[in-house]
Amino acid sequence: NAGVMQNPRHLVRRRGQEARLRCSPMKGHSHVYWYRQLPEEGLKFMVYLQKENIIDESGMPKERFSAEFPKEGPSILRIQQVVRGDSAAYFCASAWGTLSSYEQYFGPGTRLTVT
Amino acid sequence: GENVEQHPSTLSVQEGDSAVIKCTYSDSASNYFPWYKQELGKRPQLIIDIRSNVGEKKDQRIAVTLNKTAKHFSLHITETQPEDSAVYFCAASMNYGGSQGNLIFGKGTKLSVKP
Numbered sequence: 001n002a003g004v005m006q007n008p009r010h011l012v013r014r015r016g017q018e019a020r021l022r023c024s025p026m027k028g029h030s031h032v033y034w035y036r037q038l039p040e041e042g043l044k045f046m047v048y049l050q051k052e053n054i055i056d057e058s059g060m061p062k063e064r065f066s067a068e069f070p071k072e073g074p075s076i077l078r079i080q081q082v083v084r085g086d087s088a089a090y091f092c093a094s095a096w097g098t099l100s101s102y103e104q105y106f107g108p109g110t111r112l113t114v115t
Numbered sequence: 116g117e118n119v120e121q122h123p124s125t126l127s128v129q130e131g132d133s134a135v136i137k138c139t140y141s142d143s144a145s146n147y148f149p150w151y152k153q154e155l156g157k158r159p160q161l162i163i164d165i166r167s168n169v170g171e172k173k174d175q176r177i178a179v180t181l182n183k184t185a186k187h188f189s190l191h192i193t194e195t196q197p198e199d200s201a202v203y204f205c206a207a208s209m210n211y212g213g214s215q216g217n218l219i220f221g222k223g224t225k226l227s228v229k230p
Contacts, residue, residue, distance in 0.1 A: 031214060033217050033218070035218075035220075041222065041223075042204060042220040042221060042222045042223050043159065043204065043218070043220045044220070045217040045218065045219065048211070048216065048217050050214075055211065055212065055214075056211065056216065056217060059217070091158065091159070093218075095215065097214045097215065102147045102149075102164070102166070102208070102215045103149070103161055103164065104149070104161070104218060105161065106151075106158040106159045106160070107158060108157070108158045109158055
């Protein structure tokens with residue numbers, strides 16, 4: 001009964017490169033949320049996806065960032081042309097998504113370092 | 116949009132004492148209030164949650180209370196132990212199009228339990 005999986009756990013990119021972060025939800029969960037955590041700060045919502053649909057992307061920067069959750073495979077958060085300010089821990093969480101089960105369970109995070 | 120304030124930012128207690136962390140929220144439509152514990156370098160872990168139709172919930176040494184009128188909720192930890200030392204985050208969310216929306220987090224409370 002695996003929990004939420006994220007890979008890679010650590011990612012180093014030079015400025016201008018692309019970063020791809022992957023999230024596999026818990027078995028049976030069809031809802032995925034991405035959050036960003038800057039050092040010594042709280043978690044900030046970025047995007048909420050269901051299979052093949054973006055439900056809410058109000059927390060995601062309009063440029064360079066995109067997310068998807070295809071019918072098959074993990075959810076992917078993509079950051080193009082990374083800058084130093086993108087250095088952070090990126091967590092995804094998954095949930096059943098029903099109104100009878102609200103709990104969100106977090107993955108171990110991907111720590112992105114931009115040099 | 117929703118805003119969650121959390122106090123105190125740091126809290127130091129002696130082992131065996133109680134610890135209380137308080138949060139307020141701004142949007143009366145919020146209906147779900149989880150608490151997460153995050154140890155250094157680890158994922159946030161759900162420790163207890165409460166829905167808006169309940170005033171209090173307890174799980175062993177941990178309890179959460181909710182005052183909908185005042186829009187505040189609190190985490191109570193009794194008989195604290197050194198392993199309770201971590202950063203604690205409160206959060207709030209509301210229904211979003213037939214499912215549960217994203218979490219809005221407080222900025223966290225760093226709890227230190229001294230042996």
